[in-house]
Amino acid sequence: MCVPRIFYKDCLDLLEKSMGIECVAGRDRVDCLELIENNKADVVALEPEDIYYASTMNASNLRVIAEFRFDWSRNDEFEDEDVILIRKTLKINSFEDFKGLKSCHPGYDAPFGYKVFSFLTMPKLERELEAISEFFWHSCIPGTYSNDRIYDQDLKSRFLNLCKLCNNPIDCSNNDKYASYDGAINCLHDGYGDIAFTRMSSVKQFFNIKPENYIIFETGKNYMNEYEYFCEDGTRKPVNSSGCSLYKRPYRAYISNADIVNNKDLLNYLQTNLTRFFKNGLVNANVNVGKNLLIDNGMVLYQKYDDDVTPNEYISDFRYFMELNDIPSERIRLCMALTNNIRPKIECVFSSETDCFSTVANNEADIGIAPIYKWKNMEALPIKFNNSDVRARNAACALNILLKRTNCDNMTIENDVEYEEYIQVIISKDRHNYGTDKSLLCLNLMYDRLGNYIICQLEKYFQNDNTYGLHEYGIEEFYDIPDELYNLFEENFN
Known part of the structure; x- marks a missing residue:
């Protein structure tokens, strides 16, 4: 058995005398795959993402021989399936009809939810929070949007509606009542959302559905009929059915090679010893030993005795999701x-x-990857603005002060003067009229994208009435303001 080098000792801990398994250390699980392909190792435990990588190796010798299933879902073909749960009364026929609805999501970092939905419905360049914010009316997408605390607040302040349905919309964290796949269902059931992005297993648990025969226990009957699964083709299916999923996640699995699979005696011998090894991982006093080798509590080893399954075949339903994420194959x-x-x-x-x-x-x-620079010749660029608009003139004056150049009384450059390169003062609502290839110039003289106009502007730092300010979002001022600039805005904007 090949294991990552850092877990070699854990592998040794699970061996028994007379067990026909020997531990081999690879650099990582990918290295183990290459050892198996070249017949230098016989078996390795892999996550679905690893098996996806195996399917891209053009390796003809790899085979799936056993799955790590859970005892309560041992008869389910997949570890889990991601589904969309809606209110039965909702009048929609396609994903396009989701626009303007209230949506509940498992979280910002969850592999399913707004990310998969944006992949399915929006152009590639729009796969971001801004597009989802404009698509749904209100949502709950809890989590950490950025590890940088200030930038995390920045994103949540710009896209306020993405946290609007959360139990604590200000915090909007992974600890929210409506975070997780179970939380997304509760968000829907408590009346906040119209649709919930969740998982089949969470739906079964919420409605007390017995997996084998889709039997609903008494506690789930009271409200189960209020909801349906919404399918990608616009159809619907009852909650107490096999449902319809946007993507299916396969189980973890043991991968071996074709030579062993084609030799039934050798395959049975390996699988018998794998069963012993697997059980030792479940009962080991140190639970981390089993976890390091992908063996979790509640798991059972589901042997595939008769199937000759390649990684490419095994991962076929999961490949759809992986390739939506544009993961490079080589x-x-x-x-x-x-x-x-x-x-x-x-x-x-x-x-x-x-x-x-x-x-x-x-x-x-x-x-x-390169350092971020201010425009080297920014001090020499003219400023175009509407001289009849006091706000535009004051903004141009403020920029002059920031650039440490001519005083405001001598400014004569206006919109009707033509220049090859210049800085344009605009009203935020008109930003889309200037093309998508333009950037905003912020108070720190760095660039930002057009969608960040709430943060990247001049006036907001000097408003006491919150008309343009960020005080309502709890965001502090980011930059040191020159006294003369602060005085200018105090005189003209308050």
Whole structure:
């Protein structure tokens, strides 16, 4: 049995005398796959994501020989299935009809929910929080949007409606009452949402449905008939049915090679010893030993004696979800220096800091990493603004002060003057009139995207009435303000 090198001792702990298994250390599970493909190891335990990678290796020798199922769902074909639960009275016929509805999601980091829905319904460039915020009326998408606390608050303040349905919309954290797959159902059932993105297992548990025959216990009958599964093709299915899922997650599994699978005596011998090894993982006094080898409490080993299943066949229903996430199958090209032993394989493309952007633009690299700079010649750029609008004129004046150049009394540059390069003062609601290739210039003289106008603007820092301010969101001012600029806004905007 091949295991990652860091778990080699755990493997030894689960061996017994006379057990026909020997532990072999690989660099990681991917390395173990290569050892099995080359007949240098016989079996490895893998997560579904690892099996997906195995399906991309063009390895003809790999086979799935056993699954890590749970005792309460041992007869289910998949570990779990992600579903959409709706109120039966909801009049919708397609995903497009979800627009403007109230939605409950398991969380920001959950693999299912708003992410999969955006993949299915929105153009690639719009797969982000802004698109979901504009699509749904109100939602609960709890979690940590960014590990940077200030940026996390920033995102949640810009997309307030994404936390509106949460039990604590200000915090909007993973500890919320409506976080998790179970929480999403409660969000729907408590009357806050119209639809819930959740999992089949959570639905069965919520309605007390016995998995084998879809029998509903008495405690679930009172409200089960209020809901239905909504399918991708616009049809619906009862809650007490096999349902319809957007994607199916397979079980963890043991992978071996074709030579063993094609030799029935050898396969039976391996599976018999795997069963003993697996049981030892369940009863070991140190629960982490089993977990490190993917063996969790409540699991049973489901042997596949007669099936000759390749990773590609095993992962077919899961592949849909993985490829929606655009996971590279072989390698990515990254414009920077990196260390060894990184997977997927990375090819280094060396370039100067300023050329990395053009290298990516010319498809000579997939990722470019370089320092963020202010525009080197920003001080020399003219400012175009509407001189008849006092707010626009004051904003232009404020920018002049920030750039430490001419005083405001001498400004004469207006909108009707033509320049090849310039800074344009605009009203936020008109931002889309200037094209998607433009960026906002913030108070710290750094760039930001057009959608971040609530944060990236001048006036908001000086408002006491919250008309443009962020006090209502609990966000503090980010930058030190020059006294003369602060005084300017005090005089003109308050």
